[in-house]
Amino acid sequence: MPKIQDYINTKEISTYIEKLPPVDTLDESLFPRKKQIGMELKWIRGSKNKPIALRQSTFDVAVKPRALSATLKIDAKRMPFFKESVLINEEDRQMLLLALNSNNEALIMQLAAQIFDNYTSLVEGAEVQMKRMRCQLIQNGEINIVSEDGEIIVDYGVADENKEVLLSDAKWSVPSADIVGDIERWQNVFVNKGMAKPSRAIMTGKTFGYIKTNTAIIAEIKGLNNVIITDQLVKNYLKEKLNLTVAVVAGQCYNEAGSPINYYEDNKVTLIPEGTLGESVYGTTPEEADKIYGSGKLDTQIVRTGIAITAMVKEDPVTVETKVSQICMPSFERIDECFFATVN
Template identity: 40%
Template sequence: MPTIFDYVTAPAIAAYVTNNPSNNIPYMGATLFPPKKKLGLDLAWIKGARGVPVSLQPSAFDAKATLRDRIGFQRIETEMPFFREAMRMGEKDRQELLKLQDNSNEQYIMPLITQIFDDRAQLVAGAQVIPERMIMQLLSSGQIRITANRQDYDYNYGFSGSHKETLTGTAQWSDPNSTPVEDIQRWKRVINQGTGATLARAICTEKTWGYLMAHPAIRLDMNPIGGQNIIMTDALLRAYLQNKLGITVAVYNKIYALQDGSTHQFFPDDFFTLIPAGNLGNTWYGTTPEEADLMAGATAAEVSIVNTGVAITTIKEPHPVNVETIVSEIVLPSFETMDTVFIAKVA
């Protein structure tokens, strides 16, 4: 007769997560920074750079940053932060499953198994939130700050101050006297004249998009005779920005929840980030201790890898009879195209 150890295994949970349709819908960050895997903890990448080289400096992390002279390039090395969270099967679930084992009909067992798998899948979903938060911090501030669970990391990617701008007073897009079209044209010129790159895309939230939807200057430009009478739609504004400025805007409003139940947007309101076409970097996954030391199968633990570098580990505990599920990852994005991105705080 199957036991709980036969049902709740790392390969079974991994297969459940992989085959879940929601797992096939990537976050925006994953499409801009495709995932890649490397061995170990160290992360190194080549970044196109101009001027004085800079290195990453975690404020509360044992990082090693070395600089190697290369003509026209700089090589940055640092260490990737480690994330791990675990979940034990609840006493009630365990007792329910033990009772159901007396029934040979699996239709009574599988709903409880599915519920257990759904709980574990939430740990994996939480693991996917981490790189997305990192990427959206990069695209709205040029750096990554992680403060949680008594850990404090500050990854300063050395984003150029000349590729950032904060609008104030009547220049803010929430003000009808502002000039958002001219602002975008100016930011495109800054990048093009400095790097030769063409900014073809932009990211903002629904609130920031609303400034453009309601802006009188844009309405008047679309219809000089009766601009205020235009029934503005997303499609109209997208077509206008594409024709006028050659940019495609992604309105990104996805949210995540913290342990305290509060919800937050991945990308902040009042920011407008211009980016070039193509990939912006990579999301690098390192080798977790579970993958490095437990995957060989010499212990009571089983390990499976999902989503490129997220390790699912199940550990059998004979007393009390239990299965602990651990989800861990070592992850940090690289940002090779950093010099061809412009970040603006518009309100």
């Protein structure tokens, strides 16, 4: 008679997950995936291509995005290790056993797909953690990681001349703010050093709204053609005026309380060059290392470059526990070509 593990195993789970349609996002296009052997932090680069520094955060974070539990050993200089597992719930287990006993292949596959959805959620939870790191890096040049040790700041070393916080009347929410002048000043930081001018800007819809309501920009656009101000008109204006392409970003994940929070903060603007900025680096998890170099007894498969899925058969009652783990962190080799602004 077929056993549960004949259908609930990592080969079947990974095949199911890999067949899901990919979701292309800006953050992943800027930080494409890369696999490395090991887990050493020395592979993760920041300003001037130097290894990044880790330090304990000096402030608390009000909300924590949904993420896999993390353990970070600062002294060991290793990338964070995220893992989470789930058991087949009792109802699904009983239904699957009944289907196995009846040799009903169609019902077995239907139940297996239902169970696989839970494993997909685990993998998506791993993706959330990497995406969250990339988005924070894009906006701040540093990362705030949820870990068992508390809040960790990953400092990629943004140069002082590559960041600015606007104050009082200079804030972009003030209609008379010199938005064009600000962007030109930030671009010239690089031009004056003989570097290429950043040609792309990343911001949220709310932040882009400040540009749409700016007095000087509205006047100049309407002076060219008395029209209704639209997003596309403003984007075309910035492209012609400053050779700047604007990407308006959005997206949410869920915190530990199950409440949605945004990946990107309002009131932040990042100027970036053409091309990729770094890499989403995945190290070797203990489960993967065992599969390749160890006993090989673990039922482990790798999906999406570096996410390990491990299935463990449990007895009394017979069930399967499935664990998802990853060791990962983005590198940011081109951080010195980016400008980070807080505009409100």
